[in-house]
Amino acid sequence: MSNPTIHVAAAVIIRPDGRFLLASRPADKPYPGYWEFPGGKIEAGETAYEALVRELDEELGIHVTHATPWLTRQFDYTKLRVVLSFFRVTAWQGEPHPREGQTFAWQSADDITVAPLLPANTPIIQALTLPPILGITQAGDDIAGFLPKLDHALTQGLKLIQVREKQLTGSALSEFAQAVVHRAHAAHARVIINADAALAQQIQADGVQLTAAQLAAIGSRPDLTLVGASCHNAAELDLAEQLGCDYALLSPVLPTASHPGAPTLGWEQFASLTSNRSIPIYALGGLNAADLELAQQHGAHGIALLRGAWQ
Template sequence: MTIPTITVAAAVILRPDGRFLLASRPADKPYPGYWEFPGGKIEADESAYQALIRELDEELGIQVTHATPWLTRRFDYSKLRVVLSFFRVSAWQGEPHPREGQTLSWQAADDIRVTPLLPANTPIIQALTLPPLLGITQAGDDVGGFLPKLDHALTQGMKLIQVREKQLAGPALTEFARTVVSRAHSAHARVVINADIALAQQIQADGVQLTAAQLAATDTRPDLPLVGASCHDAAELDLAEQLGCDYALLSPVLPTASHPGAPTLGWEKFASLISNRGIPVYALGGLAGSDLELAQRHGAHGIALLRGAWQ
C-alpha cells in the first residue's frame, strides 16, 4: 500500500538572540496542541520558497525579507508521509501574531519549555544546537602558542571545535586534546576529535569527526553524543545521512593555500550537493569568517575554519 505524501514548507524564524518561534496546532487540526515550526503545505503551482512566504503571511501576519534554505526532512506518520523543506528566516516585517488560533512561543534549542513537540521536529531542534562556526585546531608545532588563541576564540563565543593535529600522536595528542576539552567545556563549548573514537571516549570529548575512509568502512554510528563526517561528494553525504551523523563537512569549496591547484567544488556545486539533505552541512575550504552569509545563502548550516578561526 502506497502511503500518501504531502510536501510542506517550514520556517525556523530566528531572532538575533538565537531563539526561534514555535506554534501549537489548533484544536481543529490533527495532533491538536502539539508544537511545531510554522509553515504549511506546498501547493501544486508553488515553489517551497513561495509557499513559505504565503504561509507565514497567512499564519503569522509577517512578510519575509530574508530566508535561506536549510534542511529537508522526511517523516512517516501512521497514514501519511510528510516531506518538510525547512528555511531559516532571519528578517521579516511585522510582529508575528496568531491568525489561525495558534499559541506562539519563542524557544531556545537547548532549553525547550513547551511540550509535546511533533515527532518530526525533534531532529530539527537538535540541529539548531549546532553553531554556525566550527573551528578546527591549528596548533602545529606550537601548542603553547595556540592555547591563548583558543582561549580568545572561546571568549568571543566559539561553541564547536574539532581537534585535528596530524603532527601529534600518543601522549602528546592526548594531553593537547584533553586541554582543549577542559578549556572548551569551561566556556560551555563542545569538542569533537578527528578520527580517533577511542580518544574521544577516553577524554570525554563530545564527539568524533569521522574521516571519509572511516565513513565508508562503518555501518554503526560511534557511541558518542556528537558525530560528524568529512565528505567530498554526494556518495559520502549519503553515507553520513545513512549512518545518522549529526552533521557533515563538505570540502573543498574554494582553493586553499595548503592544496594549490586542487579541484574545488565552487558554490553552485556545493549548493547542489547539499540540496534536500536531512543533516546540517558546513562548508569547508578556502573560506573566511566573512563568507558565512554567502555559505548560508547556498544552503550551508555554517562554515568550518582552520587558520581563520584563530585570528
C-alpha cells in the first residue's frame, strides 16, 4: 500500500542581493528544528499559487506581489509522500516575522550556515547555485576576437558558460576550451563543454552539456560536477530528469537567425513542457537578456544566450 500524498506550495523568497529565506520548523510539527523553505499544504479548491499567498501571509505576515513557478520536487518520508511546488518570490509587502514560532535566517546557496536542512530541500539549494544566464560561446572563425568579449562578459557578472564551437576539433578545440576555463575560473565562473565529457574532465571544466542523441543513448550520468542536457520535447526532458541532470536547455522557444522558418515552441508550449519539472530549465532560442523575466514567468530557471551573451 502506497503512502498518502500531500501537495505543498513552497516559497524561495529572494532578496535583491540574492540571499533567500529559510525557516526552522516549530517544536509542535514533524521534524522540529529542521530548516526549510516556508510554505504549506495546498488545500482543496486552491491552486498552488493561491496556497503560496495564503501560507506566506499566515506564516510570515507578508503579502506576495510577484512570484514565478519554478521546480516541483517529490520526496518520500517514512509514512508520507510530499509533492512540493516551488515558487521564486521576488517581491512582497511587509517584513517577514515569525507568526508560528519559527526562527528565520537569510542564506546564500554557496554558504549555508544553518542545520539540519529538511531533506527535500537539499536539491533546491543546489539548483539555486545555477545563475539565471547561461552564455554559449560564439567564437566562429575569430577565436582571438572572441576572448576579449568573454573577458567583458565575465566582468559584467556572467557565471556559467557553455563551450560550443562545432567548427573546432582536436587540439584547436582543447586549446580554446582551456582558455575559456582559465578565464572563467579566475572570475569564479563555471564552464560546461558541449558534447564531450572526456574533454571536460581532461581540462578540468565543471561539466558537460549532453546532446539529445547522447541523452537517449547514455547509460549513466557522466562523472562531472554539472551535467546538462539539450532538450526539445517532453520525452527528452523526461530522460534528463531520469538521468539526474542538473539542468536542461529547452529549445527553440522563438525564431532564430540561424534557423529561419524552423518550428518553434512559443511561450505557452514552453510553459506546458516545464510545468512540474524537477530540474531547472533554461529557455533557448531567439532570446536576449531582456527576455529573462518573461521566461521565468513561464517556468524557466533562466535563459541561455548565444549572440546576446557577448554584446
